[in-house]
Amino acid sequence: MANPMHLGFQDAMSPLMEELLYFHDHTLMILFLISSLVFYMISALLLPKLYHSSASDVQEVEVIWTILPAIVLISVALPSLRTLYLMDETNNPCLTIKATGHQWYWSYEYTDFSALEFDSYMVPTQDLPLGHFRLLEVDHCMITPTNSTIRVLITAEDVLHSWAIPSIGTKMDARPGRLNQVMLTLANSGVFYGQCSEICGANHSFMPIVMETIPLNHFQLWLKDCMSS
Amino acid sequence: MSVPQYMDKRNHPLPDVPYHRDLSADEKALTEKQKGSWKELSNEEKVALYHIKFCQTYAEMNRPSNEWKTVLGVTFMFLGFTGLILAWQRYYVMPDKPHTLSDEWKAKQLKRMLDMRMNPVEGLATQWDYDKNEWKK
Numbered sequence A: 001m002a003n004p005m006h007l008g009f010q011d012a013m014s015p016l017m018e019e020l021l022y023f024h025d026h027t028l029m030i031l032f033l034i035s036s037l038v039f040y041m042i043s044a045l046l047l048p049k050l051y052h053s054s055a056s057d058v059q060e061v062e063v064i065w066t067i068l069p070a071i072v073l074i075s076v077a078l079p080s081l082r083t084l085y086l087m088d089e090t091n092n093p094c095l096t097i098k099a100t101g102h103q104w105y106w107s108y109e110y111t112d113f114s115a116l117e118f119d120s121y122m123v124p125t126q127d128l129p130l131g132h133f134r135l136l137e138v139d140h141c142m143i144t145p146t147n148s149t150i151r152v153l154i155t156a157e158d159v160l161h162s163w164a165i166p167s168i169g170t171k172m173d174a175r176p177g178r179l180n181q182v183m184l185t186l187a188n189s190g191v192f193y194g195q196c197s198e199i200c201g202a203n204h205s206f207m208p209i210v211m212e213t214i215p216l217n218h219f220q221l222w223l224k225d226c227m228s229s
Numbered sequence B: 001m002s003v004p005q006y007m008d009k010r011n012h013p014l015p016d017v018p019y020h021r022d023l024s025a026d027e028k029a030l031t032e033k034q035k036g037s038w039k040e041l042s043n044e045e046k047v048a049l050y051h052i053k054f055c056q057t058y059a060e061m062n063r064p065s066n067e068w069k070t071v072l073g074v075t076f077m078f079l080g081f082t083g084l085i086l087a088w089q090r091y092y093v094m095p096d097k098p099h100t101l102s103d104e105w106k107a108k109q110l111k112r113m114l115d116m117r118m119n120p121v122e123g124l125a126t127q128w129d130y131d132k133n134e135w136k137k
Helices: A015-046 A059-087 A216-228 B025-033 B043-053 B067-092 B103-115
Strands: A095-102 A105-110 A116-120 A142-145 A149-156 A161-165 A170-174 A180-185 A190-195 A208-214
Touching (some): A095 A142, A116 A216, A149 A161, A161 A190, A161 A208, A170 A180
Parallel strands (some): A142 A208
Antiparallel strands (some): A095 A105, A149 A180, A161 A170
């Protein structure tokens, strides 16, 4: 999650997010180049003391500053499309989890093995244990295994919601009556926080998403525990 | 713009028409004199010849004004007034801060984030030395 005064993205916890970070760095570098060039051009025009406005001729440079932006745009578009299609890939998932948005909580269903279903409500600020994160902690978090392809099917019960976790680069709208799919591959174990990203009423800011990723053997133990209880 | 006119503009150095079109007898004499050697012209004559063609000198045209003082002063006044409004708002309108922003809570929270190894690639967890239990130098 983000720390106070955090600028920039959270560290990537999935390969997709790494791709997004690389693309962002690439595009930002191009933006810096363009901005500094424009800044230089404006200062070169404004700072000299003498300038005859009717004695300047720009025919050749017009061609250059039409072709060059086209090339720059292509250099931005190609990595962008690559990352976009990477995000849409479907490799056979090991596990399917259904995340349903309600007003104002999330519920998760693990129906591959058994009918495991639970709700995930935010812990109110007055009930937070010392040192826990305000508006981010939930009573039951979504547990996932590491190094496995997970399909998350996202839907909503009532109004639009959006299931988002920044550190793994996932955001998908939850539409009532529709199942949206995201594929996750988590590289390391940890706890990842996110928040509902589509306005859904009074407590829109108070329905966080917490995903705890644990090694596969621990995940199996957890499943067994849940099924037995 | 369609009729040639005189203008004192920095980015149009040579105006379309001279400043004085109808010359007096003295000025006509001067223009005749300038057709000869310029070494015979005194400084006052050169300045007078300049003023036939041009109204202002470059120094006069480009002279700075005191407008910036007014602009800066009024801007600061508005900023100060805004500050007063914000202070009033802070005191009379806004509610207390949540208890999770106390120093003790923030310290515990930071410890928890370090224990959970948040942002282990380039972020928070990389700044803490887990062996020596202190921030990395």
